[in-house]
Amino acid sequence: MFLPMDGDLLKKIAAGVGFTCLIFAATLYIPIIGFISVVLIPLPVSYYRYKLGRSAGGLILAISGIVMAIMAEGLSFDLALFAVLLVLGFVLGEMLEEEASVEKTILYPCLSVIGSGVALALFYSAFSQTALSSLVNLYVKQNLDLTLELYRQMSMPEETLQTLSRSLETIQYVLVRIIPGMAVMSTLFVTWVNLLMTRSLVRFRGLKTPDLGSLTQWKSPEVLVWIVIAGGALLLIPVKSLKIIGLNIVIALIMIYFIQGISIVSFYFDKRKFPRILRWVLYGLIGVQQLFSLLVIGLGFFDLWIDFRKINKNEKLNSES
Numbered sequence: 001m002f003l004p005m006d007g008d009l010l011k012k013i014a015a016g017v018g019f020t021c022l023i024f025a026a027t028l029y030i031p032i033i034g035f036i037s038v039v040l041i042p043l044p045v046s047y048y049r050y051k052l053g054r055s056a057g058g059l060i061l062a063i064s065g066i067v068m069a070i071m072a073e074g075l076s077f078d079l080a081l082f083a084v085l086l087v088l089g090f091v092l093g094e095m096l097e098e099e100a101s102v103e104k105t106i107l108y109p110c111l112s113v114i115g116s117g118v119a120l121a122l123f124y125s126a127f128s129q130t131a132l133s134s135l136v137n138l139y140v141k142q143n144l145d146l147t148l149e150l151y152r153q154m155s156m157p158e159e160t161l162q163t164l165s166r167s168l169e170t171i172q173y174v175l176v177r178i179i180p181g182m183a184v185m186s187t188l189f190v191t192w193v194n195l196l197m198t199r200s201l202v203r204f205r206g207l208k209t210p211d212l213g214s215l216t217q218w219k220s221p222e223v224l225v226w227i228v229i230a231g232g233a234l235l236l237i238p239v240k241s242l243k244i245i246g247l248n249i250v251i252a253l254i255m256i257y258f259i260q261g262i263s264i265v266s267f268y269f270d271k272r273k274f275p276r277i278l279r280w281v282l283y284g285l286i287g288v289q290q291l292f293s294l295l296v297i298g299l300g301f302f303d304l305w306i307d308f309r310k311i312n313k314n315e316k317l318n319s320e321s
Contacts, residue, residue: 009052009056012048012051012052012056013048013052013056013059013060013063015048016044016045016047016048016052016056016057016060016064017060017063017064017067019043019044020041020044020045020060020064020068020086021064021067021068021071023037023040023041023043023044024041024064024068024071024082025071027041027082028071028072038081038082038085039189039190039193039194040193040194040197041082041085041086041089042085042086042088042089042092042190042194043089043194043197043198043201044060044064044089045057045060045061045064045086045089045090045093046088046089046090046092046093046096046194046198047093047198047201047202048060048093049061049089049090049092049093049094049097050093050096050097050198050202050207050210051202051205051207054094057090057093058090061086061087061089061090064086065083065086068082068083068086077121077124077135077139080117080120080121080124081117083116083120084112084113084116084117084120085113085190087112087113087116088109088110088112088113088187088190088191088194089194091108091109091112092105092109092191092194092195092198093198094108095108095109096195096198096199096202096210097210099210099211099212101212102212102213102215102218103221105195105212106188106191106192106195109187109191110184110187110188110191113187113191114183114184114187117183121135136176136179137172137176140172140175140176140179141168141172144168144171144172144175145168148161148164148165148168151164177244177247177248178244178247178248178251180248180252181247181248181249181250181251181252182251184251184252184253184255185251185252185254185255186255188255188256188259189255189258192255192259196215199212215263215266216263216264216266216267216270216309217263217267217309217311218259218260218263219260219263219303219311220256220257220259220260220300222304224253224256225301225304227249227253228249228250228253228254228257228301230246230249231245231246231247231248231249231250231253232246232250233246234246234249235247235250254297256300257297257300257301258293258296258297258300259300260299260300260301260303261295261296261297261298261299261300261301261303262283262286262296262300263300264296264299264300264303264308264309265282265286265296265299267308267309269282
């Protein structure tokens with residue numbers, strides 16, 4: 001479809017490409033900040049896709065992808081990751097424009113990322129004439145080596161570095177086998193973060209806010225609990241392949257219960273009228289403290305039976321009235 005270009009639209013498209021590439025540059029050249037900024041790569045694409053429409057959003061995606069490929073100096077697994085993050089942003093913008101349900105708004109971008117990611121991995125494997133399993137093993141090994149070097153530059157104790165170095169092969173063995181679960185978990189997390197940030201940015205800029213309902217009331221489909229329990233049961237079976245399948249199931253779905261747990265926490269923040277600054281401090285603690293994160297996951301998982309927000313009770317009363 002032809003997109004009429006005027007000066008204002010061109011400026012907005014240039015801004016979208018500029019912000020995307022700026023975040024990408026931080027990812028490439030600032031190691032510590034880069035780990036955080038990679039999560040934000042979809043944000044400019046999703047925001048401008050929602051604000052400017054499909055054609056302009058598609059242009060931002062395409063031009064950003066080309067510039068990122070030039071900056072990355074060639075094809076690589078990392079470039080494929082960044083490319084699918086652009087796709088995630090575009091599909092997320094599509095879902096927000098359609099005012100789809102929260103489940104669809106999260107699910108469709110995740111499926112687009114996983115599908116395009118697998119396709120790009122297969123293409124890169126064929127292009128490099130290297131088996132996909134070998135590429136994955138090499139990629140994981142290189143990243144573990146880079147992580148170890150980063151720890152060394154951060155002056156971590158030598159004893160700790162030696163312990164990590166001796167454990168690299170075991171860590172690599174485990175990581176390669178849980179990549180499917182980790183991919184789903186990380187994709188869910190990135191999609192959720194960008195959904196929240198895009199919605200906040202849209203509201204801040206005074207645009208029509210997508211109607212997703214109250215996210216503090218969101219709960220996952222009940223059937224997922226039983227899938228997680230089934231995955232946990234597989235971990236108890238003394239068969240290595242079944243343990244790996246069970247572990248991937250648990251890892252993949254645990255993020256859903258983290259999101260549900262955050263919804264419960266946010267519900268009580270609103271109910272008790274917590275100050276905004278205090279909320280962000282507590283959210284920060286949840287993000288950096290594993291114990292708090294596990295408690296939040298537990299809230300989400302056991303919400304099916306305990307019903308912390310009394311959602312089921314209220315739905316029952318409404319149906320009877």
